[in-house]
Amino acid sequence: GAGVSQTPSNKVTEKGKYVELRCDPISGHTALYWYRQSLGQGPEFLIYFQGTGAADDSGLPNDRFFAVRPEGSVSTLKIQRTERGDSAVYLCASSLIPRDGYTFGSGTRLTVV
Amino acid sequence: GEDVEQSLFLSVREGDSSVINCTYTDSSSTYLYWYKQEPGAGLQLLTYIFSNMDMKQDQRLTVLLNKKDKHLSLRIADTQTGDSAIYFCAELGNDYKLSFGAGTTVTVRA
Numbered sequence: 151g152a153g154v155s156q157t158p159s160n161k162v163t164e165k166g167k168y169v170e171l172r173c174d175p176i177s178g179h180t181a182l183y184w185y186r187q188s189l190g191q192g193p194e195f196l197i198y199f200q201g202t203g204a205a206d207d208s209g210l211p212n213d214r215f216f217a218v219r220p221e222g223s224v225s226t227l228k229i230q231r232t233e234r235g236d237s238a239v240y241l242c243a244s245s246l247i248p249r250d251g252y253t254f255g256s257g258t259r260l261t262v263v
Numbered sequence: 264g265e266d267v268e269q270s271l272f273l274s275v276r277e278g279d280s281s282v283i284n285c286t287y288t289d290s291s292s293t294y295l296y297w298y299k300q301e302p303g304a305g306l307q308l309l310t311y312i313f314s315n316m317d318m319k320q321d322q323r324l325t326v327l328l329n330k331k332d333k334h335l336s337l338r339i340a341d342t343q344t345g346d347s348a349i350y351f352c353a354e355l356g357n358d359y360k361l362s363f364g365a366g367t368t369v370t371v372r373a
Contacts, residue, residue: 192363
């Protein structure tokens with residue numbers, strides 16, 4: 151696609167529920183990143199994929215968070231037993247050459263009530 | 264990110280120059296970036312600079328890098344109302360991860 155696409159754009163869920171957030175990167179971009187942005191803060195790193203494998207998942211806050219990229223393209227961020235503190239904008243980005251900068255999607259705004 | 268610091272707010276008159284400052288701590292950073300975020304939107308890459316450069320100019324944007332002091336700045340010439348946004352400074356570490364500052368909210372007044 152022309153840009154990084156994230157769906158849904160907004161998600162409201164009840165505390166304790168499971169959610170999946172989808173990211174469709176730019177075609178051909180081998181690197182994919184997930185970030186989380188809380189209100190008034192900069193994006194914080196969650197996980198980085200190079201191809202199908204998670205090259206670095208050190209930013210995932212706990213084992214309720216998991217992400218996959220089974221075919222090296224679309225990625226899904228999965229959050230189990232959601233908590234109110236998980237409310238944030240989840241941003242996905244992709245790149246071909248990291249030094250040229252990442253291209254970000256518009257994000258998924260997750261609200262846990 | 265805790266390793267990248269920016270002032271939180273900047274107010275500038277339309278037509279004046281804006282200067283947004285940033286300090287970073289990772290001396291191994293190879294590339295430094297400026298991103299723009301408008302309300303409800305993702306981050307848009309504005310420009311970036313390689314760490315062995317002192318300055319980069321791109322139309323109305325000028326990036327200055329003082330590697331000794333780990334200080335980065337973004338100057339926007341002839342600031343317009345469409346420049347109102349949050350500007351993020353970011354550094355790329357050897358691990359290929361971008362670390363962001365908290366962002367500077369720029370408000371352009373008529």
